[in-house]
């Protein structure tokens with residue numbers, strides 16, 4: 001250890017990533033970099049229609065991302081967190097859940113919202129309308145969370161409540177590598193382990209927490225192994241492989257439902273399960289039987305773009321750092337898989353791209369048609385407004401009455 005308490009490995013290349021994307025054999029994979037199944041891969045047993053839907057949602061998420069960055073540059077949405085490179089884990093994992101399962105995400109897993117078919121409802125949030133986060137709740141998606149890891153205890157509480165009420169629902173809570181350094185992460189993990197909460201801890205190790213590389217985030221070899229300290233399994237998967245992400249999430253969801261005992265799902269889980277053993281799990285705790293158990297899933301992936309539209313990644317990483325990861329592009333790999341297995345041709349790809357463009361264009365048109373209501377900012381946080389907040393709301397409404405709504409709108 002040096003005087004900063006860091007080991008040699010982490011000091012050697014503080015800007016580099018600990019993972020060689022092409023060589024890391026500890027990762028659970030279904031698809032190789034070229035999209036062909038790796039030797040001995042278990043390809044999830046899904047219908048052709050389901051494979052096409054996964055591919056379409058990957059393309060929609062990528063297109064949404066490009067357009068969202070562009071909209072931000074035009075001043076049509078606020079600060080945005082790009083997800084290019086990370087679509088495979090968000091989309092693949094959501095397809096492994098039932099529609100009744102709850103998703104609690106950080107702020108970058110837009111693919112999960114796309115896979116729940118809530119893009120139009122969601123986009124208004126990024127335009128400053130609270131109605132955008134309210135609407136996705138109807139699709140069992142919690143509002144996004146900016147306070148790093150603060151949503152994890154809430155998500156575990158929800159999971160525990162589902163178990164307590166004997167509801168067959170699990171919670172997938174998404175967060176980043178940086179979030180694992182927060183106390184909330186450890187408290188949530190401990191609680192879930194002790195109380196058998198049906199929670200899936202989906203850690204997106206994208207190499208960076210803004211400018212802090214994963215090598216400076218933790219002294220452990222992997223993020224998955226942190227689960228051992230809390231008495232449940234950790235799984236490490238190629239998060240840029242949508243089918244591997246599907247498979248490990250599916251297995252973790254089965255475990256959270258109590259093995260085979262209480263499984264059975266609708267929505268994304270319609271097809272056959274890949275078993276409850278947890279492909280590639282580290283620190284197997286030997287949990288069998290009907291007790292719901294949580295799982296920590298480390299999705300190893302890479303953020304192609306900036307942390308947010310307010311960030312300049314060239315200040316802390318070289319563009320050459322990104323290149324090796326582009327070989328694992330989740331959208332390209334899924335397309336190559338479909339082509340290679342005869343499930344899609346040029347015409348099919350063109351049709352899906354056209355459909356994706358239309359879905360995103362419609363979502364933008366819908367979001368831009370939402371009329372802002374200044375009083376919205378007081379809604380949705382409380383079932384009943386506390387007196388002080390109600391007073392502020394009444395004051396605002398009185399001022400609008402007196403001066404006119406236009407006085408409260410920004411000049412375009």
Ligand SMILES: Cc1ncc(C[n+]2csc(CCOP(=O)(O)OP(=O)(O)O)c2C)c(N)n1
Nearest residue numbers: 108146147148176177178179206208209210
């Ligand atoms: C409690 C808290 N501390 C600091 C921040 C500032 N912050 C915003 S994003 C971020 C990095 C999070 O990194 P990670 O969890 O890896 O997620 P990623 O952005 O890579 O998806 C930080 C430190 C915050 N939002 N909340």
Ligand SMILES: [Mg+2]
Nearest residue numbers: 176177208209
């Ligand atoms: Mg990160």
